[in-house]
Amino acid sequence: MILELLKKVYRVSKALSVKSPATEDVRTHVMHQSDRFRGEHQIDYETCIGCDACNKICPTTAITMKHLPFKKQNIVPEVNLGVCIFCGLCEDVCPTKPEKSIILSGGRYDMLSGGWHEDQVNFWVHVDVPQEYIDSRLEAEEAARVKKELEAKKKAALLAMKDKEVKAPVSGVPDFSGEQI
Ligand code: SF4
Ligand code: SF4
Structure with a gap:
């Protein structure tokens, strides 16, 4: 009887001495x-x-x-x-x-x-979003726009040149286009 009582007291004291995880302060202890x-x-x-x-x-x-x-x-x-x-x-x-x-x-x-x-x-x-990041993105977009515009102009000039070459008479070949048959 006394032994049983002592065992119970031991178990209760042991349980009380262990800090329950539920009472951990999550603001200071990192949970799993x-x-x-x-x-x-x-x-x-x-x-x-x-x-x-x-x-x-x-x-x-x-x-x-x-x-x-x-x-x-x-x-x-x-x-x-x-x-x-x-x-x-x-x-x-x-x-x-x-x-x-x-x-x-x-x-x-x-x-x-x-x-x-x-x-x-x-x-x-x-x-x-930091202002520096916004500025750098805007600058990059402006640079890309300018590059695209220049490329479009170059392409248009190239096409115009090719068009001119096609329309021009080939050297050495007489041009009969204006003659009456
Ligand atoms: S989709 Fe994302 S934001 Fe929407 S309820 Fe689910 S976790 Fe939350
Ligand atoms: S990439 Fe698309 S899905 Fe992912 S955070 Fe951005 S908007 Fe949402």
Whole structure:
């Protein structure tokens, strides 16, 4: 009887001495993360090709495409985590290689909020594109436009020259085109 009681006391004291994982403070302790963990999205605006596939497949309309001032690849996704269900479809469908431009795995997981409605409304993954990047893209686009224009002019001049050559009489062959038969 006493032995049983002592065993129970031992078991209870042992259980109480072990810190329960459920009481870990996730803000300071990194939880176990598998390779397929789905956390906050990481979006790479440099590799994103602006195909809109992530936006189209999202089942909760959590994605909004942000417009950038370029001609090509001028949209990039932003995610409202307040309505996202972390299904990962946006990552699955992203076609960029070798890395996907939108990933959930390895992203931030400690998405804590005060639980207020305002927090949910503003719970977004925004993409801040630096002005230097925008400037460099605009410069590259302008350079490409000028190059294309020059090439078009060169091509037109070449065609005009060829056309002139075809119309000109071949040397050594008499031109009878104006003679009456
Ligand atoms: S994880 Fe799912 S719900 Fe969340 S943004 Fe991606 S596709 Fe939409
Ligand atoms: S699917 Fe990928 S490449 Fe296409 S817009 Fe979304 S993040 Fe960009």
